[in-house]
Each structure stands twice: as C-alpha cells, then as structure tokens.
Amino acid sequence: MYSFQNVSKGPLQNINLSIETGEKVIIFGPSGAGKSTLLHLFNRLQDPDSGEILFNGKSLSSYHIPNLRTQAGLVMQAPHLFPGTVLENIKYGPSLRGKWREKEAEELLSYVQLPAEYKNRDVNHLSGGEQQRVSLARTLANKPDVLLLDEPTSALDQHTIEEIEEVLECLIQENQLTMIMVTHNLRQAKRLGDKGLFLSEGEILESGPISTMLQNPTTESLQSFLA
Numbered sequence: 517m518y519s520f521q522n523v524s525k526g527p528l529q530n531i532n533l534s535i536e537t538g539e540k541v542i543i544f545g546p547s548g549a550g551k552s553t554l555l556h557l558f559n560r561l562q563d564p565d566s567g568e569i570l571f572n573g574k575s576l577s578s579y580h581i582p583n584l585r586t587q588a589g590l591v592m593q594a595p596h597l598f599p600g601t602v603l604e605n606i607k608y609g610p611s612l613r614g615k616w617r618e619k620e621a622e623e624l625l626s627y628v629q630l631p632a633e634y635k636n637r638d639v640n641h642l643s644g645g646e647q648q649r650v651s652l653a654r655t656l657a658n659k660p661d662v663l664l665l666d667e668p669t670s671a672l673d674q675h676t677i678e679e680i681e682e683v684l685e686c687l688i689q690e691n692q693l694t695m696i697m698v699t700h701n702l703r704q705a706k707r708l709g710d711k712g713l714f715l716s717e718g719e720i721l722e723s724g725p726i727s728t729m730l731q732n733p734t735t736e737s738l739q740s741f742l743a
C-alpha cells in the first residue's frame with residue numbers, strides 16, 4: 517500500500533519502509549524523533565525533501581491532495597472540530613463531494629459509540645472524549661482506507677482512553693482499515709498495533725511485530741527507551 521524509498525524530510529533521514537493493506541502500524545520513540553513529521557508524509561500534510569513515496573503503486577505526489585486525504589484520513593491529538601453541531605461536522609466532507617445520505621449519521625455515531633441524539637448537540641458542549649469520537653466519526657464519514665492517528669488519546673483520562681481504544685479496535689476491524697498511529701502509550705501500542713516502527717533522531721532503528729519489539733528489543737536504543 518505504502519512504500520517509502522530513501523525519504524528525507526526535516527529531522528527524518530533516509531527512511532525506507534513498506535506498509536501493507538490492513539496492517540496496524542505503531543510509530544513510537546522519544547520526543548523530537550520525527551514521529552509526527554513521518555505521519556504527515558502519508559497524506560501529504562508535508563512532502564519529502566528527497567526520496568519517493570508510493571501509494572498503491574503510484575507516486576504519492578501524483579495524487580490529488582483532497583482525494584488522497586479522503587482515502588487517508590488523519591485524526592489529531594486535539595480534535596479540530598468547527599463550531600456547530602455534531603451532524604454539521606460529520607457530514608461536511610461527504611457533502612462537499614455530494615455523497616452524503618442523512619441516515620449515515622446514525623451509523624457513524626454508532627460506530628463511535630455515541631447515542632443518535634448527539635447529532636444535534638453543539639460540539640463545544642461535549643467532553644474531550646466525546647469530541648474525539650466526533651472527530652473519528654468525521655474522518656470515517658469520508659470512508660477512508662487508511663486511518664492516520666497522531667496520539668489520539670493523549671489528552672484523555674485513563675477510562676476514556678480505554679473507551680476510545682475499544683471504538684478504534686472495532687471500527688478498524690469492521691471496516692478493514694489500515695492504521696498508522698503515533699503513540700507514546702506502549703500499552704496502547706500493544707493493544708492496537710501489529711507492527712512497530714521505533715524512530716529515534718530521525719531514523720527507524722528497529723521494526724517488526726510490536727509485541728516482540730516491546731518484549732525483546734534488539735537495539736540498545738530501544739532497550740534504553742523501554743527501560
């Protein structure tokens with residue numbers, strides 16, 4: 517699905533990686549390693565300084581950016597909702613493309629485990645966890661193939677983190693999404709991911725099955741990061 521060939525950008529040096537359809541990839545590592553920069557390359561929030569990225573066999577730079585961002589939807593740490601109701605936020609993307617059916621609202625809300633009557637609520641009156649669910653529903657409304665998650669639960673309390681993780685697990689499985697997530701939460705990495713990329717000072721120092729990486733790190737850098 518994705519192939520990075522000698523990609524450099526800002527802090528990132530010579531990144532080579534491949535991600536297959538349906539994989540659940542965790543990007544983790546110390547603060548400032550370049551994790552967000554790497555995530556932003558997947559839907560062209562940033563473009564490489566050098567090297568090439570292929571998406572489904574075609575150069576990422578040849579994609580029409582709005583179409584690409586519909587296919588590869590990003591959910592950020594703090595939900596960026598615009599003022600208005602839950603429904604207005606959710607239907608915005610598909611309405612622009614003339615692809616909105618009113619009955620989808622309830623389905624989307626049920627995916628993120630919010631009651632149907634929430635559709636008429638003002639987003640400014642929702643809790644942080646509820647806003648993050650609406651943010652997820654808004655991304656899902658575009659029917660993405662890839663979900664890009666940038667520390668989606670870091671602003672939430674433990675109970676809400678677990679609820680959002682459950683939502684993510686279900687919707688990724690039901691919609692057979694490819695997930696690429698940056699997280700500092702290693703328990704979350706193990707719960708939601710199957711492949712890990714350990715990034716330090718702009719380089720991928722270790723990759724493989726996430727549970728193996730966390731249990732038996734092979735590089736000294738990962739060992740000391742986990743210690």
Ligand SMILES: Nc1ncnc2c1ncn2[C@@H]1O[C@H](COP(=O)(O)OP(=O)(O)OP(=O)(O)O)[C@@H](O)[C@H]1O
Nearest residue numbers: 525526527545546547548549550551552553554698
């Ligand atoms: N285009 C760029 N050119 C030069 N430096 C950059 C560029 N983009 C980001 N940086 C710098 O690279 C460093 C890594 O940024 P990034 O946000 O990707 O790290 P991170 O691993 O996500 O960090 P954190 O865990 O703290 O969020 C930062 O110091 C940032 O200022």
